[in-house]
Amino acid sequence: MKETIYLKNMMIEYENLFKVNLPYFEKYRQNFEEVLQSGWFILGDNVKKFEKEFSFYNNIEYCSGVASGLDALTISLMSLDLEKGSDIIVPSNTYIATIISIILAGHKPVLVEPDLTTYNINPALIEESVTPRTRAVMVVHLYGKPCDMDPIMEICKEHNLFLIEDCAQAHGAEYKGKKVGNFGDMAGFSFYPTKNLGCLGDGGAILTNNESFHLKNEMLRNYGSRKKYQNEFIGLNSRLDEIQAAFLITKLAHLNIIIKHKRELALLYFSHLKEDFIKPSVNESFFDVFHIYNIRHKKRDALKDYLLKNNIQTEIHYPVPPHKQKALSFLSHLKFPISEEIHSTTLSLPVSTIHSKEEIMWVIEIMNKF
Numbered sequence: 001m002k003e004t005i006y007l008k009n010m011m012i013e014y015e016n017l018f019k020v021n022l023p024y025f026e027k028y029r030q031n032f033e034e035v036l037q038s039g040w041f042i043l044g045d046n047v048k049k050f051e052k053e054f055s056f057y058n059n060i061e062y063c064s065g066v067a068s069g070l071d072a073l074t075i076s077l078m079s080l081d082l083e084k085g086s087d088i089i090v091p092s093n094t095y096i097a098t099i100i101s102i103i104l105a106g107h108k109p110v111l112v113e114p115d116l117t118t119y120n121i122n123p124a125l126i127e128e129s130v131t132p133r134t135r136a137v138m139v140v141h142l143y144g145k146p147c148d149m150d151p152i153m154e155i156c157k158e159h160n161l162f163l164i165e166d167c168a169q170a171h172g173a174e175y176k177g178k179k180v181g182n183f184g185d186m187a188g189f190s191f192y193p194t195k196n197l198g199c200l201g202d203g204g205a206i207l208t209n210n211e212s213f214h215l216k217n218e219m220l221r222n223y224g225s226r227k228k229y230q231n232e233f234i235g236l237n238s239r240l241d242e243i244q245a246a247f248l249i250t251k252l253a254h255l256n257i258i259i260k261h262k263r264e265l266a267l268l269y270f271s272h273l274k275e276d277f278i279k280p281s282v283n284e285s286f287f288d289v290f291h292i293y294n295i296r297h298k299k300r301d302a303l304k305d306y307l308l309k310n311n312i313q314t315e316i317h318y319p320v321p322p323h324k325q326k327a328l329s330f331l332s333h334l335k336f337p338i339s340e341e342i343h344s345t346t347l348s349l350p351v352s353t354i355h356s357k358e359e360i361m362w363v364i365e366i367m368n369k370f
């Protein structure tokens, strides 16, 4: 108590990207200087090096750096070369980018409810959503927790469906000892600054063990071209910048330490938060990286206000489910009660590398008085 009393008047921020990146400033300055001096800013040695290192980290053969997580998913779908308007199965409680990628690639999102304990797509509900028009399943390892991949892979195999993993929130997460990204045909990652592996702007990557998908991804990110000024099909301009790749090489070397820290903070919540709060599910086979540590509570909004009054910032991931978004009004007639339940009760607690164990114990102490 004596040690934590000083926290009383201090704001515990949900996140602070200046502080998150502070330990790497010196190295980042060196990265910037080197890229500046090189005079090569697009698809150069840094992108190649990062792609190699990120492939190695994930134990996946090929990696293509792209401009964002959204583009990683959109390009993956484009590479599948499906007939336009194919049905793609996706969880109903993901960040909207997953669903937008399906629409941008010219397909139809078919939303499937999550499991109320894992917040990830419910494998038992996938099968009943498969129709003759279904061509792929796009799973999302939400908040950093892997999906239950065995039954999902089984369904995809049985119905001859492609499988794409949205790993935007799950760098380094593992399912039965294997890193996410290893279970589908392709995997999309985001390096948005708040991610566990975040750069200093936008960035993304596509990982695959399939050589022909990889070649297609490489061309799609570069105007459909593999040879300068020769364009084989219509592609995008979606390349990871050299400068972001250089920052990512620096950060990737620390990713396991970042994950370890977040898992230690999560453990404090698991061990000390009172049972009134519904905590994330725990399963020995799932190595969760806690991009987000959420709890659920029926008085979520009052809890959020109470914490803020006590100088503790929280976030909601996400306040509005995709099918209730104006942008997706064509889905508004559908009912997803589990997704809506999660959206109305979930609260994301501070769980960043900027937080000390003492700060999280303070958050817990305040929360337990609610």
Ligand SMILES: Cc1ncc(COP(=O)(O)O)c(C=O)c1O
Pocket (backbone or CB within 6 Å): 068, 069, 070, 071, 094, 095, 097, 098, 140, 166, 168, 169, 189, 190, 191, 192, 202, 203, 204
């Ligand atoms: C689950 C999920 N998918 C996709 C994305 C898109 O990534 P980006 O913001 O890099 O485009 C995000 C980013 O927040 C995400 O959380």
